[in-house]
Amino acid sequence: MELRRQHQQGYEFVDEGQGPVLLLLHGLFGALSNWHDVVREFATDHRVIIPLLPVYDMPLTQAGVPGLVAYVEGFVAAVGLPPSFIVLGNSLGGHIALVYTLKNASRVSCLVLTGSSGLFEDSMGGSFPKRGDYAYVKERVGYTFYDPTVATQELVDEVFDVTNSNSKCLRIIAIARSAQRHNLSKELAKITVPVLLVWGLNDTITPPPVAHEFARLLPHAELRFLDHCCHAPMMERPVGFNAYLRRFLRTTEATSALVA
Template sequence: MELQTHHRQGYEYVDEGEGPVLLLLHGLFGALSNWADVVDAFRPHYRVLIPLLPIYEMPLAQAGVPGLARYVEGFVGALELPAAFTVLGNSLGGHVALVYTLDHPDRVSRLVLTGSSGLFEDGMGGSFPKRGNYGFVQERVAYTFYDPAVATKELVDEIFRITNSNSKCLRIIAIARSAQRHNLTKELHRIHVPVLLVWGLNDTITPPPVAHDFARLLPAAELAFLDHCGHAPMMERPAGFNAYLRRFLRKTAPQPAVLA
């Protein structure tokens, strides 16, 4: 499906459906389309919002996880979202979701993390993007998925264009280094909302032991794995991802008040 974008107060975003809010955050090389299957599955009963994170355009001095969390804060304010909502994040988006939750514990009712950074990440296989090297980019994009066929030529071409821009590459490096610096091991115990962790068993960027660490450190977390799946389960195994998400949302839905 092709996602239609909206603009308000300088923010570009997807806004589909009506109901309780699901706020979706993409990763470092991610895009709005990464969540297309989630949008399609949940918009009949939820309002699904995806802000386009300004990873390649934000001021270099602000290019980092805290800067992106502040951007999400501004987006939430601009759209006047309800008091509490559910936040989903993939990879860097999960890291941003965690920092936002730590900064605004009263605004987040539930968290869903998939392939999240925040404890460990091997985002570029131990190195940063190499400008002008198409083969390197192709290899790194394929490294993201269990099935290299998911790394289509269109996806590789798009990321190659991004990494071939000097200004964008500087921001990618700054944000990647910020993610490595901002380890949340000592902070996660402060997050008490229900958390769903959905991980690919074949994730080589945030491997399965990282998921187990998140499950151990987050007080109210449950962990689910998808086999034959890499770093982006909502793209590579959308049916399985959506099934886990649907079950979690139903189980943790607010219960109606019982009148005396």
């Protein structure tokens, strides 16, 4: 299925399906298409919403985790989401999801994190892509995946374009530094909603020990690993990722129904 983009009050987003809301947040070099297989699976019985985060063009003074959280808060208000919904985040999107939950605890019914930053991340394999070097950019983008061929030419071209734009690079660097500064280890105990952690067993950017640390610090977390998988499980292992997500949602939604 093709993801149809919508525009409302200055926000660009995908809005597919009906039912309980799944709010999906992509990472620093991510895109709406990163969640394609989640949309295809869950739009049959959920309302799946993906805002395009302004990581490349937001005001430089706001380029950071707090600015992106504020953007999500504005988006939620503009689109008129229900009082409570499910939040999923990959990489930087997971970091934003965590801070959003800390600031808006009553709005988040449960949380799903995959390859999330917030404790530690080795951004782009430890170095920022070199400008004008397509082969280097291709190698670094491939580093995000267990199977480098998952890094399509379209994705590599997009990152290459970013690295050759001074204004985009400045924002990416500012956001990456902000994420490193905003360590959440002392805050995670405050998140009391159910949390599903789905991690690539071969993640080189937020390695498995990071997932175990999230599981230790979050009071109600369950951790699942996918083998032969790196930093974006919903892209590399969509069947396994969706199976874990489906099982988690059935459990949490059934529990919510009993409480109600």
